[in-house]
Amino acid sequence: MRLNQLVGTIGCVLVGLSEAVMVNPLPAPTSISWGTTGPKEVAGYLVLTGSSNPTVVSAWNRAFGTIASLKWVPQATEAPIATYAVFPTTAAKAKRTTSTLLTGVSVKISDSNAALQHGVDESYTIDITASSPTISVTAKTPWGALHAFTTLQQIIISDGKGGLMVEQPVSIKDAPIYPYRGLMIDSGRNFISLPKIYEQIDGMALSKLNVLHWHLDDAQSWPVQMSTYPEMTKDAYASYQIYSHGDIQNVLAYATARGVRVIPEVDMPGHASSGWKQVDPSIVACADSWWSNDDWPLHTAVEPNPGQLEILNSKTYDVVSKVYEELSSVFTDNFFHVGADELQTGCYNLSTITTEWFAANASRTYNDLLQYWVDEAVPIFQKPRDRRLIMWEDIYLATPHANSVPTDIIMQTWNGGLTNIKTLTSAGYDVIVSSSDWF
Numbered sequence: 361m362r363l364n365q366l367v368g369t370i371g372c373v374l375v376g377l378s379e380a381v382m383v384n385p386l387p388a389p390t391s392i393s394w395g396t397t398g399p400k401e402v403a404g405y406l407v408l409t410g411s412s413n414p415t416v417v418s419a420w421n422r423a424f425g426t427i428a429s430l431k432w433v434p435q436a437t438e439a440p441i442a443t444y445a446v447f448p449t450t451a452a453k454a455k456r457t458t459s460t461l462l463t464g465v466s467v468k469i470s471d472s473n474a475a476l477q478h479g480v481d482e483s484y485t486i487d488i489t490a491s492s493p494t495i496s497v498t499a500k501t502p503w504g505a506l507h508a509f510t511t512l513q514q515i516i517i518s519d520g521k522g523g524l525m526v527e528q529p530v531s532i533k534d535a536p537i538y539p540y541r542g543l544m545i546d547s548g549r550n551f552i553s554l555p556k557i558y559e560q561i562d563g564m565a566l567s568k569l570n571v572l573h574w575h576l577d578d579a580q581s582w583p584v585q586m587s588t589y590p591e592m593t594k595d596a597y598a599s600y601q602i603y604s605h606g607d608i609q610n611v612l613a614y615a616t617a618r619g620v621r622v623i624p625e626v627d628m629p630g631h632a633s634s635g636w637k638q639v640d641p642s643i644v645a646c647a648d649s650w651w652s653n654d655d656w657p658l659h660t661a662v663e664p665n666p667g668q669l670e671i672l673n674s675k676t677y678d679v680v681s682k683v684y685e686e687l688s689s690v691f692t693d694n695f696f697h698v699g700a701d702e703l704q705t706g707c708y709n710l711s712t713i714t715t716e717w718f719a720a721n722a723s724r725t726y727n728d729l730l731q732y733w734v735d736e737a738v739p740i741f742q743k744p745r746d747r748r749l750i751m752w753e754d755i756y757l758a759t760p761h762a763n764s765v766p767t768d769i770i771m772q773t774w775n776g777g778l779t780n781i782k783t784l785t786s787a788g789y790d791v792i793v794s795s796s797d798w799f
């Protein structure tokens with residue numbers, strides 16, 4: 361009996377040495393190597409040391425809170441296919457032994473004050489060794505440390521007995537390939553409640569996505585409360601479907617705490633009617649006209665309701681300037697998206713100021729009209745310090761398009777796949793690539 365037990369233990373050690381069981385996190389880290397010395401038990405607490413940065417501390421508390429309450433059982437661990445000796449074997453009775461209990465997480469961050477802006481270093485490393493009771497995390501910035509915690513949330517799992525464990529010692533190095541990893545929400549066509557936006561940010565943080573592009577308004581609604589023009593929210597879907605400045609600040613705080621930047625978009629001069637027309641009906645062309653989908657060559661919009669800013673009306677730029685200035689004081693990111701997609705020439709057929717402008721000089725084209733917009737609006741948009749602008753690729757590639765767009769404006773491509781990406785990068789633009797499967 362005693363002899364059997366002893367043989368059993370030896371068998372176990374041998375099995376342990378030959379197997380590297382893995383619980384691989386997603387997205388896949390740059391490199392990950394699993395040990396073979398057996399699982400490590402995790403205590404009912406993991407004390408964070410090395411950083412008092414409040415963002416880091418609360419991110420760890422959230423991560424460990426989730427780890428401890430979820431006690432995740434992965435669908436499958438990735439182990440080598442077992443080979444069995446001829447029945448009966450002592451190895452079959454083998455029990456898994458565990459090495460040193462994990463009781464802490466030690467974090468080393470080189471620059472604790474790095475701001476969450478484009479290009480910030482998000483790299484991190486995680487080391488869990490057979491002999492140490494402490495998980496070691498290093499990161500250049502707090503934002504890398506947050507990603508490390510998300511990874512730990514995936515690899516600390518249920519031990520099947522009510523406790524927690526990590527399958528094997530493990531060493532991880534990770535850094536994103538792209539500095540902009542995001543998705544877009546559209547609160548112009550559908551109001552999105554704050555809890556739903558928070559849920560979206562939670563999902564993004566777990567997937568290590570770092571940019572929420574917030575398409576605030578569209579022709580259909582203006583949901584943002586404005587101090588300069590309170591009348592704009594008469595075009596919200598409902599009086600309770602309005603974001604106050606406080607609401608926006610709460611979203612920004614929630615996102616920052618999870619390493620997610622928020623880039624606002626105000627779509628101009630196309631997709632613009634609601635809100636604007638409340639300030640001054642003369643700054644919107646073809647508002648609420650029939651959009652003519654029954655005679656497509658004459659359509660005034662890609663979907664109802666139509667409306668585009670009057671490019672040739674100087675009052676337009678007064679209003680644009682004040683709206684942009686106010687939103688620039690609420691949003692904190694260095695990037696601001698100013699739209700510029702899908703301008704419909706048919707809309708301006710209903711604009712007297714535009715048809716007269718074309719009549720005054722027969723050589724003028726719609727490209728010239730868009731150039732007028734770029735020349736007047738871009739200087740307004742570039743006023744804030746450190747500002748980088750994003751525009752939809754249409755301003756450069758669509759029919760019509762502006763003749764000359766400054767190359768320090770980032771182009772967001774959503775059509776044409778690699779062809780458009782190549783055209784834009786060849787022209788010298790930085791490019792954000794969106795899925796063209798937008799439906």
Ligand SMILES: *[C@@H]1O[C@H](CO)[C@@H](O)[C@H](O)[C@H]1NC(C)=O
Pocket residue numbers: 657658659705706707709
């Ligand atoms: C604009 O109006 C002119 C003159 O009525 C017409 O010939 C043209 O087809 C219209 N174009 C569009 C795009 O609606």
Ligand SMILES: *[C@@H]1O[C@H](CO)[C@@H](O)[C@H](O)[C@H]1NC(C)=O
Pocket residue numbers: 721722723724725728
């Ligand atoms: C008419 O428009 C064309 C095209 O924009 C421009 O090159 C030309 O200078 C304009 N002529 C006058 C007299 O404004």
